[in-house]
Amino acid sequence: MIEIRNLTKVYGGTTAVDGLTVTVRPGRVTGFLGPNGAGKSTTMRAVVGLDRPTSGEVQVAGRRYADHPAPLREVGALLDANAAHPGRSALAHLRALAVTNGIGRARVDEVVDMVGLRQVADRRVGGFSLGMAQRLGIAAALLGDPAVILLDEPVNGLDPDGIRWIRGLLRGLAAEGRTVFVSSHLMSEMALTADHLVILGRGRLIADVSMEEMTASATGQVTVRSPQADDLARRLSADGAAITRPEPDVLAVTGRTNTQIAETALAARILLTELVPVHASLEDAYLAMTAHDTQYRATTPATTDPGRAAA
Amino acid sequence: MTTITDRSQATPTAAAATGIRVTQRRVFAAEAIKFRSLRSTGWLLVASVLSIVAAGLFPALGVLLGGLDPAGGEGSRTDPTGGALTGVSFTQLLIAALGVLVVTSEYTTGLIRASFAAVPRRLPVLWAKAAIAAAVAFVATLAAALTAFLAVKVVLAAADVTISLTTPGVARAVVGASLLLAVTAVLGVAFGALLRSAVGAVAALFGLLFVTPLLGMLSPQISPYLPGNAGAAVVQTGATAGSLPPWAGLGVFSLYAVAALTAAAVALTRRDA
Numbered sequence: 001m002i003e004i005r006n007l008t009k010v011y012g013g014t015t016a017v018d019g020l021t022v023t024v025r026p027g028r029v030t031g032f033l034g035p036n037g038a039g040k041s042t043t044m045r046a047v048v049g050l051d052r053p054t055s056g057e058v059q060v061a062g063r064r065y066a067d068h069p070a071p072l073r074e075v076g077a078l079l080d081a082n083a084a085h086p087g088r089s090a091l092a093h094l095r096a097l098a099v100t101n102g103i104g105r106a107r108v109d110e111v112v113d114m115v116g117l118r119q120v121a122d123r124r125v126g127g128f129s130l131g132m133a134q135r136l137g138i139a140a141a142l143l144g145d146p147a148v149i150l151l152d153e154p155v156n157g158l159d160p161d162g163i164r165w166i167r168g169l170l171r172g173l174a175a176e177g178r179t180v181f182v183s184s185h186l187m188s189e190m191a192l193t194a195d196h197l198v199i200l201g202r203g204r205l206i207a208d209v210s211m212e213e214m215t216a217s218a219t220g221q222v223t224v225r226s227p228q229a230d231d232l233a234r235r236l237s238a239d240g241a242a243i244t245r246p247e248p249d250v251l252a253v254t255g256r257t258n259t260q261i262a263e264t265a266l267a268a269r270i271l272l273t274e275l276v277p278v279h280a281s282l283e284d285a286y287l288a289m290t291a292h293d294t295q296y297r298a299t300t301p302a303t304t305d306p307g308r309a310a311a
Numbered sequence: 312m313t314t315i316t317d318r319s320q321a322t323p324t325a326a327a328a329t330g331i332r333v334t335q336r337r338v339f340a341a342e343a344i345k346f347r348s349l350r351s352t353g354w355l356l357v358a359s360v361l362s363i364v365a366a367g368l369f370p371a372l373g374v375l376l377g378g379l380d381p382a383g384g385e386g387s388r389t390d391p392t393g394g395a396l397t398g399v400s401f402t403q404l405l406i407a408a409l410g411v412l413v414v415t416s417e418y419t420t421g422l423i424r425a426s427f428a429a430v431p432r433r434l435p436v437l438w439a440k441a442a443i444a445a446a447v448a449f450v451a452t453l454a455a456a457l458t459a460f461l462a463v464k465v466v467l468a469a470a471d472v473t474i475s476l477t478t479p480g481v482a483r484a485v486v487g488a489s490l491l492l493a494v495t496a497v498l499g500v501a502f503g504a505l506l507r508s509a510v511g512a513v514a515a516l517f518g519l520l521f522v523t524p525l526l527g528m529l530s531p532q533i534s535p536y537l538p539g540n541a542g543a544a545v546v547q548t549g550a551t552a553g554s555l556p557p558w559a560g561l562g563v564f565s566l567y568a569v570a571a572l573t574a575a576a577v578a579l580t581r582r583d584a
């Protein structure tokens with residue numbers, strides 16, 4: 001569990017994270033979405049105590065990160081795939097990190113096998129591809145068999161096989177009851193991996209929703225097919241729904257839920273042959289949501305906008 | 312690939328139950344692994360050792376081949392042991408660079424984030440780096456200084472000049488040189504942590520060790536207390552006017568290192584990594 005309370009981080013005059021409050025729960029993969037510069041990496045660095053919050057607090061696995069006697073055993077983080085000295089072998093890199101938290105060689109070998117780096121474990125990290133570096137970073141995050149795992153853009157530079165592997169890995173970790181918090185700017189990847197989404201825009205929380213809510217709520221549109229489409233359209237518009245008719249016997253209804261439409265139809269003994277809530281793709285949903293955020297912010301210059309204030 | 316050990320029940324309390332914690336000893340072991348597993352630091356150490364041996368031998372060879380009078384010249388040539396140890400000031404720069412790199416290489420590669428995530432209290436990392444750099448510098452340069460001294464002794468013997476470790480002040484100068492270099496390594500670690508850039512830190516150390524003595528010429532009262540001069544006092548065998556007694560000089564030099572390390576510790580705990 002990661003509990004972020006009112007986190008604000010200001011660098012110089014720029015507010016990277018602005019009053020963020022969110023709880024990341026165990027047992028599911030929580031995707032952390034937002035455009036570049038939204039404050040995702042800053043938030044993650046604050047969780048593991050690398051960046052000191054300007055105000056607010058972050059607790060991870062029940063206490064502040066720095067208060068864990070052996071933090072790698074509670075929290076594993078991949079923040080930067082290149083965070084290894086290029087002149088050092090993968091094995092030496094992992095051993096050096098492991099030994100600080102009393103993690104033995106057997107576990108180091110285990111994570112090396114787990115991420116598929118056995119063949120190159122003795123090679124210098126400098127010769128690694130970005131994909132191999134990502135695997136090394138994931139190995140480092142898993143060293144302490146932690147209950148909480150944070151990964152910042154883990155699929156960057158991975159090939160399709162690697163992406164599929166990491167998807168399985170993350171889902172497996174969540175299924176074991178761990179807290180998995182993964183940032184990405186790749187909507188399609190998140191759509192396949194995450195159960196829950198935390199969306200950040202300009203350092204502020206835009207949404208903290210399940211994937212289903214996210215994609216369902218974005219359009220609010222329901223497609224209805226009925227041989228009595230005229231009659232149904234009349235009754236629904238009387239209830240205040242907005243209706244378009246892409247085909248003579250098909251209605252695209254907004255403003256009423258599928259249950260409400262079914263009730264209206266039943267009361268009037270109207271036969272429905274199709275009743276489908278339209279799910280947006282995550283990308284559509286995300287764009288709709290962030291567009292709204294942009295408008296909101298653009299029309300309220302009174303709210304403190306650090307970017308503009310600094311300019 | 313998917314053999315993740317299922318410790319979901321045990322995990323949240325795993326560390327608490329086992330009582331395993333990050334200790335200074337564990338961090339020290341980690342830094343030892345890091346030091347051993349890099350070639351670049353090894354090469355700097357080799358260069359340091361060679362510079363001591365080579366620079367010690369050249370004046371002696373000059374005495375032998377060029378007929379220089381070991382007792383008649385100026386500066387270090389008035390002092391055969393000093394001649395044997397002339398490599399020290401150049402080596403000081405190499406060792407300072409070694410100390411600097413132990414820290415700054417983690418910043419340039421981003422490794423420092425992983426290191427501090429593993430050791431969130433951070434200071435154990437600084438202490439371990441300083442201790443290892445100092446220990447390695449001491450052992451390697453002591454071996455080099457002894458080798459240089461013995462080699463010079465053999466060479467000078469051929470020119471009928473005798474130097475001996477039992478001559479008063481000689482053993483102290485040899486051991487003192489290595490201690491000076493060990494403290495220099497600590498100074499390097501401190502500057503590396505303060506400035507986080509190898510170029511900046513080495514430049515600042517060059518200024519501190521080799522440029523301030525020039526400024527000291529303007530003020531004879533302050534001069535002996537400047538870091539370069541204070542440190543140099545411990546490698547002189549003959550009494551030299553205008554410098555501190557040997558051990559006092561090393562003491563003053565060490566105070567500079569302690570001050571720098573303290574500043575580094577404060578900066579490290581306050582700054583974002």
